[in-house]
Every structure is written in C-alpha cells, then in structure tokens.
Amino acid sequence: DTGVSQDPRHKITKRGQNVTFRCDPISEHNRLYWYRQTLGQGPEFLTYFQNEAQLEKSRLLSDRFSAERPKGSFSTLEIQRTEQGDSAMYLCASSLAGGYNEQFFGPGTRLTVL
Amino acid sequence: LAKTTQPISMDSYEGQEVNITCSHNNIATNDYITWYQQFPSQGPRFIIQGYKTKVTNEVASLFIPADRKSSTLSLPRVSLSDTAVYYCLVDKNRDDKIIFGKGTRLHILP
Numbered sequence: 186d187t188g189v190s191q192d193p194r195h196k197i198t199k200r201g202q203n204v205t206f207r208c209d210p211i212s213e214h215n216r217l218y219w220y221r222q223t224l225g226q227g228p229e230f231l232t233y234f235q236n237e238a239q240l241e242k243s244r245l246l247s248d249r250f251s252a253e254r255p256k257g258s259f260s261t262l263e264i265q266r267t268e269q270g271d272s273a274m275y276l277c278a279s280s281l282a283g284g285y286n287e288q289f290f291g292p293g294t295r296l297t298v299l
Numbered sequence: 300l301a302k303t304t305q306p307i308s309m310d311s312y313e314g315q316e317v318n319i320t321c322s323h324n325n326i327a328t329n330d331y332i333t334w335y336q337q338f339p340s341q342g343p344r345f346i347i348q349g350y351k352t353k354v355t356n357e358v359a360s361l362f363i364p365a366d367r368k369s370s371t372l373s374l375p376r377v378s379l380s381d382t383a384v385y386y387c388l389v390d391k392n393r394d395d396k397i398i399f400g401k402g403t404r405l406h407i408l409p
Contacts, residue, residue: 218396285331287348292340
C-alpha cells in the first residue's frame with residue numbers, strides 16, 4: 186500500500202455513459218498525476234496538478250475527459266460519452282513538488298466499456 | 300526526452316542475479332536514470348535512480364558506465380515475487396510527468 190487510494194477499483198459501463206473516478210493522494214503531497222495504461226503498454230501521462238492548479242494536459246486528454254482537484258487534496262477524473270477505446274487502467278500518482286521526488290502510484294481503476 | 304531501449308522480456312530462476320540493461324545513447328548532460336517496477340494489477344513503484352557510477356539500495360543496484368549511454372539494473376538473488384515489468388526512464392531531475400516505455404517483462408521461474 187503506497188498511501189494513494191483510488192475508487193472504484195473496477196468499473197464496467199456501457200458505451201455512451203459517463204464515468205467518474207476518484208483519487209486520494211498521500212496527504213502532504215501537493216502534486217497529483219493521472220496516467221492511463223492499456224494492456225502490454227507502459228502508463229501514458231494524461232494530466233497533473235500542483236495543489237488545485239492543473240499544470241499540464243496531454244493531447245491524449247480529449248474534450249470528453251476532465252480532471253479536477255478542487256481543494257488541492259483529492260482529484261476526480263471524468264470521462265463523458267465513453268467509448269470502447271477508453272477501456273484501460275487509470276492510474277493516479279502523487280508526489281512532493283520541488284526537485285526530483287518519486288511518484289507514488291495508486292492501485293488504479295480498471296475501466297471496461299462495453 | 301532521451302529514448303531508451305531495453306529488452307522486451309527476460310526469464311530467470313529463483314536465487315539468480317538478474318541484470319537488465321537499458322540503452323540511452325542520446326542521454327543529455329543533466330538527465331538522470333530512473334527505474335520503476337510494476338507488479339501485475341498494481342501501479343508502478345520507484346526502485347532506484349542514479350546519475351553516474353553505481354547506486355545501491357535495499358532493493359537493487361544501478362550501474363552506469365562513464366559514457367552514460369547505457370545502464371544496468373541489477374537485482375540480487377531474485378525470487379518469484381520479483382516477476383514484474385521494469386521500466387528504464389531517462390529524464391531531467393525534475394518533478395513532472397513520467398514518460399514510460401514498454402519496459403522489460405521479467406519472469407522468474409522456480
């Protein structure tokens with residue numbers, strides 16, 4: 186257990202539905218990251234926050250994806266109008282800002298879009 | 300970002316020392332070399348980071364030759380629980396996104 190939790194761990198949804206995932210980082214960590222991982226591939230960066238500010242978004246993050254970190258603590262990742270291609274493991278990580286600090290990853294949320 | 304090349308997969312046996320080599324010919328002067336480990340159905344976990352020569356911690360050793368164009372992650376006396384994917388990363392020593400490759404799938408046999 187790294188101290189980063191994600192909820193739910195598994196989500197099955199039908200194409201076209203909206204889904205929301207939650208990530209609770211290690212409490213003193215001000216950086217929070219979202220990644221997506223498909224089978225056989227390494228994780229791909231989606232976006233990251235420092236406190237409540239979203240500092241960078243990948244081109245992978247289409248208009249159907251939105252992430253928030255309203256109070257600089259937990260974060261949510263919402264996918265609207267899900268597509269089968271969104272099926273993946275969604276990973277959250279947190280770290281301290283300033284110099285190199287290792288990222289601590291949560292267990293992930295596995296999304297299956299039918 | 301410096302591109303890395305590492306074997307797609309490796310097999311070894313319990314009790315053996317495993318060495319995974321990563322090539323990074325275009326590494327820049329201010330790049331660091333970092334390794335992450337990922338077990339099935341879990342997120343990646345930081346193992347070790349180095350800039351030159353040798354770094355050792357309780358989990359692994361990292362060997363970096365003088366030209367820094369490659370690095371070797373060494374796992375002493377592996378066990379079945381070391382079966383995982385190992386990612387070699389080369390990047391500046393900064394605190395933003397990680398760019399992962401496909402990693403090396405290490406399979407430890409009894």
